[in-house]
Amino acid sequence: MAASAAWARKNERAIVDPGAPLFRKKRVTAAGIEDFTDSKTAYTIVEAESHGEAARLFLDHPHLALLHGNSIEVIECPAIPG
Secondary structure, eight states: OHHHHHHHHHTTTTEEEEEEEOOOOEEEETTEEEEOOOSOOEEEEEOOSSHHHHHHHTTTOTHHHHSTTOOOOOOOOOOOOO
16 A cells, blocks of 8 residues: 555556445446456556556556556547537
8 A cells, every 4th residue: 555655656647536346346238237247356546648647647557556457447538629
């Protein structure tokens, strides 16, 4: 937890929403509602000049060192045209 807090302090200018853990998940389709699982365990929202810059913010995130094979997905959320 201390390493994650240090990462957050280092990147506080880019963090829009520090996020939260992700637990129980439901998928809604035309066929109804079902439980599902995936590898996503938490989210954080950052703002950066580019998608690549946003990804670079996570290069030293402590989650990557917790377990071999851990990864972080960086998904662009463009503004909705109004």
